[in-house]
Amino acid sequence: MTTQAATFTTPATSESALEPCCLVIFGASGDLTARMLLPALYNLALDRRLPPRFAMVGFARTEWTDEEFRDHARKAVEEHSRRKVDPDVWSTFASALHYMHGGYNDPTSHDRLSEKLEAVQEAHNTGGNHLFYLAVPPTAFDDIVAQLGRGPYGRSREGAGWSRVIVEKPFGTDLKSARDLNHLLHSVFHEDDVYRIDHYLGKETVQNILVFRFANGIFEPIWNRRYVDHVQITVAESLGIEGRGEYYDHSGALRDIMQNHMMQLLSLLAMEPPLAVNGRSVRNEKVKVLHAVRLFERDEVALSTARGQYSSGWVAGAEVPGYREEEGIPKTSATETYVAARFYVDSWRWADVPFYMRTAKRLPKRSTEIAVFFKRAPRLLFQDYTDEPNLEPNVLSIRIQPNEGISLKFLTKVPGSPMRLRPANMDFLYGASFVTQAPSAYETLLLDALRGDATLFTRSDEVEAAWTITDRIIDGWRAMPEPGFPNYEAGSWGPACADDLIAKDGRQWRRL
Numbered sequence: 001m002t003t004q005a006a007t008f009t010t011p012a013t014s015e016s017a018l019e020p021c022c023l024v025i026f027g028a029s030g031d032l033t034a035r036m037l038l039p040a041l042y043n044l045a046l047d048r049r050l051p052p053r054f055a056m057v058g059f060a061r062t063e064w065t066d067e068e069f070r071d072h073a074r075k076a077v078e079e080h081s082r083r084k085v086d087p088d089v090w091s092t093f094a095s096a097l098h099y100m101h102g103g104y105n106d107p108t109s110h111d112r113l114s115e116k117l118e119a120v121q122e123a124h125n126t127g128g129n130h131l132f133y134l135a136v137p138p139t140a141f142d143d144i145v146a147q148l149g150r151g152p153y154g155r156s157r158e159g160a161g162w163s164r165v166i167v168e169k170p171f172g173t174d175l176k177s178a179r180d181l182n183h184l185l186h187s188v189f190h191e192d193d194v195y196r197i198d199h200y201l202g203k204e205t206v207q208n209i210l211v212f213r214f215a216n217g218i219f220e221p222i223w224n225r226r227y228v229d230h231v232q233i234t235v236a237e238s239l240g241i242e243g244r245g246e247y248y249d250h251s252g253a254l255r256d257i258m259q260n261h262m263m264q265l266l267s268l269l270a271m272e273p274p275l276a277v278n279g280r281s282v283r284n285e286k287v288k289v290l291h292a293v294r295l296f297e298r299d300e301v302a303l304s305t306a307r308g309q310y311s312s313g314w315v316a317g318a319e320v321p322g323y324r325e326e327e328g329i330p331k332t333s334a335t336e337t338y339v340a341a342r343f344y345v346d347s348w349r350w351a352d353v354p355f356y357m358r359t360a361k362r363l364p365k366r367s368t369e370i371a372v373f374f375k376r377a378p379r380l381l382f383q384d385y386t387d388e389p390n391l392e393p394n395v396l397s398i399r400i401q402p403n404e405g406i407s408l409k410f411l412t413k414v415p416g417s418p419m420r421l422r423p424a425n426m427d428f429l430y431g432a433s434f435v436t437q438a439p440s441a442y443e444t445l446l447l448d449a450l451r452g453d454a455t456l457f458t459r460s461d462e463v464e465a466a467w468t469i470t471d472r473i474i475d476g477w478r479a480m481p482e483p484g485f486p487n488y489e490a491g492s493w494g495p496a497c498a499d500d501l502i503a504k505d506g507r508q509w510r511r512l
């Protein structure tokens with residue numbers, strides 16, 4: 001190995017304690033590595049937040065040399081980084097990048113990888129610590145984990161540096177496959193060393209749910225069934241399936257977003273205060289919420305869920321094809337691109353409070369939001385001053401993205417007489433309150449994995465609990481007649497059955 005060791009000077013913060021490490025990315029020539037991982041690593045280097053002794057080895061099938069990989073990495077960072085490339089930082093960063101090609105299931109390739117890792121460890125003085133990143137399609141997980149188990153990694157390395165593994169989503173396609181994958185991972189790694197990514201947890205606004213709820217004294221007393229009427233969680237996307245037809249048609253909106261990102265939002269919103277802000281305490285409380293979600297019986301699924309698929313239409317002034325006309329999608333596909341459901345969390349705090357959740361592709365705009373609707377004040381005093389049969393409720397909305405912020409809606413008196421009431425908003429906007437640009441979710445998550453902090457990663461029991469809930473819906477849908485798809489136009493707010501789902505409870509979806 002002729003490469004000179006790259007030395008990353010870290011600022012004088014707790015991160016100066018970051019242990020040396022070699023990051024190994026499987027799937028290094030792929031899209032995720034180019035769009036997310038390399039830019040995130042480069043931005044960590046720019047902020048001097050990588051461990052002082054750090055190296056990265058990319059592994060994939062494409063036949064590249066170290067130099068070719070570095071050129072590829074530079075282009076990827078130039079295209080996708082949130083900040084410009086600084087030539088000095090780049091040259092130190094690039095000297096830490098290495099590459100080898102091979103087959104994921106080929107023992108000889110993995111033997112060569114082990115040799116390469118030893119050489120890199122020696123050259124960069126990374127002390128035998130390894131962070132493996134599975135940035136590959138799930139079909140390759142089994143082979144890679146089995147090969148890592150054969151090598152000197154995982155549990156077998158105890159005392160010889162640590163090994164951690166980051167696993168990308170989707171984590172299984174149902175409870176059984178998720179359990180099998182957990183089982184496989186546990187045969188090589190300790191659960192504490194398994195980092196299951198849900199990139200929503202790396203978003204600043206999602207992390208802020210904990211701070212908002214538990215660092216302020218005024219919200220917790222009213223955060224329960226006595227004051228909350230219902231909650232709406234929306235993940236609306238204007239995008240379609242972006243060329244991912246093959247994956248998406250086997251997944252659908254339920255598995256792609258509701259099972260993971262939305263269940264995580266639900267658990268953070270509904271959890272009890274943790275004993276401490278660490279991986280064990282936070283995840284202990286989150287998983288209790290998922291265990292408390294009422295499971296649908298088969299015949300309840302039709303009443304408590306709605307699904308849809310988009311036809312052609314107009315989004316943001318452009319004409320877009322219907323789902324069944326997208327590349328790689330069968331003309332008769334029954335995959336849902338819209339799902340809505342009404343859940344109950346059967347805990348003392350939330351008994352009988354409905355949690356309405358919806359997510360879809362090709363809605364009019366991109367918006368992820370949690371809205372907590374409080375119980376209304378009695379109309380008694382103001383019945384002569386409003387034509388509405390009820391006073392509008394206070395709504396606390398947490399905007400995860402875009403226009404990140406939090407608003408509280410309340411009623412005010414319109415100046416002048418006669419007395420009239422109108423809702424107004426108290427607004428907090430991240431953009432207006434903080435000048436610093438937030439790190440990307442992948443920067444946060446990679447740094448946490450390097451640090452050994454799993455708080456923002458999904459634990460095996462959480463993943464299984466979320467699949468237990470989701471499997472009941474899949475099972476109920478299977479027992480129902482084929483849905484009449486497509487049933488909503490691209491650029492509309494979804495199918496009529498989703499409006500009916502909430503309307504029969506006397507409520508409506510919040511306008512975003």
Ligand code: BG6
Nearest residue numbers: 169199237239256257261368401
């Ligand atoms: C991914 C889904 O997990 O999240 C995509 O597979 C979706 O279908 C994406 O578009 C949304 O992420 P974000 O960060 O843009 O909300």
